Amino acid sequence: MLKVFKQVVCMMIVLFSTTFATQKGDNSMNDGLGKATFGGGCFWCVEAVFERIDGVTDVVSGYAGGHTENPTYYEVTSGKTGHAEVCQITFDPQIISYDELLDIFWQAHDPTTLNRQGNDVGTQYRSAIYFHNQEQENSVKTALKKAEKIFKKPITTEVKALEKFYLAEVNHQDYFANNPNVPYCTFVIAPKINKLEKKGLFNDDE
Incomplete structure (x- = not known):
């Protein structure tokens, strides 16, 4: 039922929204801020975390x-474009490091399930880390070795340099915040947020 609902939502989004302009992977740090690009299943979930x-x-x-x-959302969900749903995260390295973001990444999804997260199945839902520079690549290699000792099953996370990042349609931005009562948010995202909150992962004021 959730899968059918999500497909209906996707069709509506394609009809009533437009795709944002292409953005190339930014290897620099602007104003002292860093960028990280992760894929961990549906980007609505990753973004909310x-x-x-x-x-x-x-x-x-x-x-x-x-x-x-x-690519449009409809094209990506067809599995024919080769893209993964991802989130590009801007962060202040004075407050949180890229290594710490990687730690959260492993906790926020299951990196051992190939091309799926829960009931979301397809290559677009693959676990992925797209590093922005050599320093990040080195961090990912180290983090991956640590994660392999934690997870019982082999990790399937795709790791490669970010070539291009395409901003998703406006309806997909802040999806959980804007649509907290739709079934997918209620039954999939909210429980994940609650679980991670109990682990003390989030800000006290959230």
Whole structure:
């Protein structure tokens, strides 16, 4: 039922929204801020998690890792563009480090399930880390080794340099915040947020 509802929502979004302009992966740090790009299943979930992290100044949903220019949500969900649903996270390294964001990334999803998270199935839902520079690549390699000792099953996370990041349609931005009562948010995102909150992952004022 949730899957059918989500498909209906997707069709409505395609009909009534437009795709944002393409953005290339930014390897620099602007105004002392850093960027991280993660894929951990539906970007609505990933966005909702990282928006609650102290030191994160902005989170936007989009697409990365594919071969089609300017993909739409409908095209990405078809699995034919090669893109993963991702979130690009802007953070203040004086408050939270990239390594700490990686720690949260592992906790926020299951990196051992290939091309799926829960009932969301498809290559667009794959676990992925797209690093922005050499320093991040080194951090990912170290974090991956640590994670492999924690998870019992093999980690399937795709790790590669970010080539292009495409901002998703406006209806996908801040989805959980704007649509807290839709079934997918109620039965999938909210329980995940509550679980991570109990672990003390979020700000006390969230």
